[in-house]
Every structure is written in C-alpha cells, then in structure tokens.
C-alpha cells in the first residue's frame with residue numbers, strides 16, 4: 001500500500017488536534033501547561049465513591065443505550081434544579097460519552113448532505129469536524145474582540161442575519177463560550193431565538209461551562225428556556241468542567257422527543273453506551289453536588305485575576321473573561337508575529353504553554369493576534385506560571 005496519507009478527504013482540512021500538539025510540546029519543554037483545559041486536581045469524593053461502589057457491585061456490562069436510569073433521572077433533576085422546565089428522563093435525556101460525542105451525535109443525526117450549520121467563530125473544533133462528518137457546510141459569524149474600555153466579545157447583528165439561508169438546518173451556540181469567556185446575554189439569545197423561529201432552524205447549545213460563571217450580574221441562560229425554543233433546541237452539557245472529571249467523558253443531550261430521536265439515531269451506532277460505573281458516579285454527584293462548583297468558581301476567579309495581571313505586566317492586552325476557565329490575550333504589541341510564533345516562543349523560552357487560537361477560526365487572521373490561556377489549575381500552578389512570565393520580553397529585547 002502507498003505511504004501517502006490514507007485519511008478520508010472530509011478530515012483533511014482539520015489536521016492534527018492542536019490540544020495534542022501543544023500538550024506534547026509543553027511536555028518536551030517542561031512548560032506549565034495552560035494550553036489544554038483540564039484541572040491538575042481531583043473531582044468530588046461523592047462521584048468517586050459511587051463509581052467505585054458500582055464497580056464493586058459488578059456493574060460491568062453495557063449500560064442501557066440511552067443511559068442508566070439513575071443518571072437520566074439525575075440529569076433531568078439537575079436541569080430542573082436550575083429553575084428550568086421539567087424534562088422526561090426517558091424520552092428527553094440521552095447520556096453520551098462526553099459532550100464531544102453529544103455534539104457529533106446531534107450533528108450527524110440531524111444534518112443532511114448540503115445542509116448549512118451556523119456557528120460563531122472562534123469555535124470549539126468539534127463543531128466544524130462534526131458538520132463535515134455529516135456532509136454539511138459550516139457558516140461562521142465572527143465574535144470580535146472588545147473594542148476596549150472593559151467591553152467584551154461581540155457579534156454583528158447583520159452578519160448573523162445574513163448567515164441564515166434557505167439551506168440553514170441548525171445553529172450552534174456555545175454559552176458560556178470557549179475560548180472567549182463570553183456569556184451570551186438575554187438580548188443576544190433572543191435575537192438568535194427569533195431567527196431560529198423565523199427560518200425554522202434547530203438550535204444546538206453547548207453549555208458545558210454552565211456552572212463556571214464569575215459574575216452574578218451575567219448569569220448563564222439556556223436558550224431552550226426562551227419562548228418557542230424548547231421544541232427546537234438540543235441542549236448539550238457534561239460532567240467534566242463542573243466537577244473536574246474531564247477524563248470520565250460523561251455527557252448528555254436534553255431535547256424534545258423528536259430531536260432526541262435524531263441524537264439517539266447516531267448515538268446507538270457511535271458508541272451505543274458510555275462506561276456503566278462512571279454513569280453511576282455521575283448520577284451521585286448530580287444529585288449531591290455540594291459546594292464543589294462554588295469552590296471552583298472562587299479558585300478560578302482568583303486564578304483569572306492573578307494570571308490576567310501577570311499577562312498585562314508582560315505587555316499583552318487581556319480581554320475580560322466572565323466565565324469558563326479561559327482567557328484570551330492579544331500578544332501583538334510584543335512583536336512575535338502570529339499566534340503560533342508567539343506560543344512556540346512562550347513554551348520554549350518562558351516555560352508556559354498556551355493555545356494559538358487561529359485554529360478556532362475559519363478566517364484564521366482573526367485569531368493570529370491572540371493566545372488562549374487556561375486557568376483551571378491549582379493556585380500554586382498559576383503562581384509558578386506568573387513567576388515564569390516575568391521572563392517574557394518583547395521580541396528582540
């Protein structure tokens with residue numbers, strides 16, 4: 001067989017995952033990894049104990065395709081505890097292997113070849129890959145950096161209106177938003193909802209950072225709760241970010257039965273089901289979350305401020321982050337060129353790893369002045385990164 005790449009054409013535009021690449025480079029140079037978004041500490045005891053108990057009870061076989069009943073009920077309970085409408089755990093909840101699988105299931109289950117899907121850029125890279133797997137086309141609407149003076153990432157209403165065409169099947173809305181830390185406002189969501197209703201479009205929301213909100217004045221709002229949206233929204237979330245259990249890969253999709261059918265149509269052939277003991281652990285912590293998320297919010301808000309101040313001292317322009325555990329900073333004043341050149345210098349010479357975010361844009365040039373930093377780490381890890389950032393100098397200095 002030829003040694004030429006055997007990768008199918010639909011995957012060629014995507015290349016290797018930037019997270020794997022930056023984590024590898026960080027390892028090689030012993031850099032503090034603020035690139036990939038995973039915590040360097042453990043999740044809640046209640047989840048671990050329940051998962052261990054499930055293993056010891058012999059819960060070792062395939063789980064039910066839609067998710068173990070305990071977890072489906074716990075997801076419905078957690079959703080309702082946020083003051084939202086009541087969902088039926090049997091017909092409106094599907095457990096997936098992380099939100100990542102939920103994204104692929106929803107897109108592949110819903111999209112026909114030739115359909116268009118709108119998303120905001122920068123985007124989580126699974127969206128565009130998922131649309132491509134489904135044979136659809138992505139149309140991007142830019143989230144622009146703040147113009148200054150404490151503003152935040154924003155989009156142009158006419159660009160969003162113009163993105164809706166006769167072929168639009170769905171729009172993906174990630175709020176709170178990775179990588180910008182933006183929380184979409186009620187006004188922005190109302191505009192999106194009105195366009196979905198006008199054009200008969202399905203909304204797919206990615207809400208994995210729903211509990212990592214730093215500013216009570218900017219609460220997270222689920223698009224499905226807006227008038228007319230329950231019937232046309234697939235809401236995706238997962239355990240990983242809220243409970244520092246990213247490696248468990250337990251997620252879920254909440255949707256009315258007609259849309260749930262699309263999610264399950266793909267899920268049954270994608271993975272069929274997710275790890276049984278971990279589903280029991282997830283159910284336990286969703287029912288008894290305690291104050292885990294509140295402690296995380298306190299730690300992450302502190303980390304964001306400390307890291308942001310260090311980056312500002314080093315000469316970057318730090319954009320506000322109201323949520324998630326990422327911040328975006330403009331490095332262009334330091335003179336290293338594009339985001340890859342800057343991040344490579346940062347990893348090799350300073351010992352701190354970040355992500356070059358141009359890979360999250362169709363219009364790559366929108367991302368080249370920026371770098372994304374993850375602050376979901378112990379305070380001492382961030383403090384060590386801050387010490388190292390004192391060695392960051394403008395290019396040529």
Ligand SMILES: Cc1ncc(COP(=O)(O)O)c(C=O)c1O
Pocket residue numbers: 037097098099100101124174178206208237238239240246249250251
């Ligand atoms: C916006 C967004 N959606 C989904 C995911 C993946 O979630 P999971 O780990 O549950 O698959 C991530 C992880 O980084 C993310 O940032």
